[in-house]
Amino acid sequence: MDEFDQTQQHLQLFQGQRVDLFEARPTDHLLGQLQDDILNLRTLEETRSQWPALTAEQCASVQFATAHSLLREIEVLHNDLLQQFAADPTLQYRDVMVMVPDVAQYSAAIHAVFGRFDKTDPRCIPFTIADQAQQHEEPILRALRYLLSIRRQRFGLSELLDLLDVPAVAQRFSLTDLEREQCQDWLQQAGARLGLHAEHQQQQGIYALDGQHSMWFALQRMLLGYAFGDQTPWLGTVPYAAVKGLDAAAAGKLADCLAQLHQLWQDAEQRLTIEQWQQRLLQLLEQWFVDEEPAGQELLQQLRSELVDTAALMQAASITETLSLEVIADAWLAPFDSSSLPQRFLAGAVNFATLMPMRAIPFRQVHLLGMNDGAFPRQVQKQDFDLMAQHYRPGDRSRRDDDRYLLLEALLSARERLRISWLGRDKFDNSALEPSVLIAQLREHLSQGWTLTTGTPLLDALTVEHPLQPFSRRYLQELPSYHYEWQRFYQPKPSETQWPLPARMPQTAVPLAVLSDFVRDPVRCFFRQRLQVSFEFFEQSVADHETFVANALDHYQLRQRLVDQLWSAMRQGLPFDVLGQLTVAR
Incomplete structure (x- = not known):
């Protein structure tokens, strides 16, 4: 196109003209003055002489906040956004940008805080999270990745329960939430x-167990208990008699799941052609995942299409030899492991994204989270084969310099x-x-360049x-909080309170499990069904190994039991061997 570009003929039209694409921002607040200083490259002396003392309202455009944990950081952000939306009705969700060094570390906390409110709740804030790989976001992909690498997995009890927690897997085996909890209790009590x-234990190098405490071992005990109904050993195996009645259907579904895992474990050892792996993996999707949600169905269809495209690409490359499952799995799931730039960005809600180029576009409000010492600027681990990192020269790319520039972009993008x-x-x-050292430098620059009309230190006000x-009392006295559930703890209790509980008849059929719980423990069922009070104060973690050393709680319970036995023996005048009982307890 250069030969058709008549530059010299049109040059006279632009003589004496200057095209300035920068839009000057108002300088009636601290943020605008800071941005104006960056534009004009003012020194600290020029800044002090340029701007007068600020009021508290003018300082509100720049704020720093500290928290004790990542979750509290997100909770504080949620409170702050609710306050901002209430104070300014013109502020929209899409006008807010939240950036962090690594959004994957904040994803769970964001969903826990912003996703716990129903859409009808006025505290609900729509949000989107960008820059996430689908593998870390979609449970189906995580479960599929685990199944495809089954030969490398140790297959602990917690891993099996996590697999059954995936909604698409639970729907495939028709496991309800109650049945899943039953299977968890049964497996734990049966010794899984x-x-x-x-064979799997030996393949993992665990020869001493010889099948003991495996998933099949526990399932065998459960089925023997259902068949015999007692704990009489049969061929060296003690039955687990808790499986009985109609609840045994959950054990059958668990047996179906373990049978599918066993078949997959055997198939994963083979080396097959591309066409054979394509048929096997399509069958795997049908045997393990059923999702009734449109998003899940779309993802499963995308997996099928990507598998067909991968097989066609390998055939076009004339790959005719047999391949292992790891090779075909890596090629199949590679497009799902990387995040794309347009992934749900600017979707009309509060945007969460990673600090990276093309993210710092103008927003009315910009929030930077996770600016911790050591976390930002981000550290890059040097690779052994990276010669540029070993022999640095001026002009080479530096991640720390890139992060400094990204912070400057974010500062200038806030309106x-x-x-x-x-x-x-x-x-x-x-x-x-x-x-972060960058934030410390920014705070130091602000404290030296600006002052308040009240004479108080600037950083204390910011x-x-x-x-x-x-639930701290500070949220009732000086800090705003929209989590009004915690206010009930500080309300005075009336001296006499009577809350009559009206009778209630069930409108639908009562499930058999609820009726069984009522017959077994009526008081417990009443508190759970009518008063919504649960006596399970904590959920016991699932152990993947046997406990050989007692923890602090076990030691306390043992000592308390021995003390009770000692007092009982002393009241009855019976002898009590303290050392002997202590040895037996240990």
């Missing part, structure tokens, strides 16, 4: 800990408010933690230190 069966937060206190001993817990 590690390994699929004896009305910039808010920066980090973990400023240790959650164990409440000791002070320093922010920084808010939040307490460790969301």
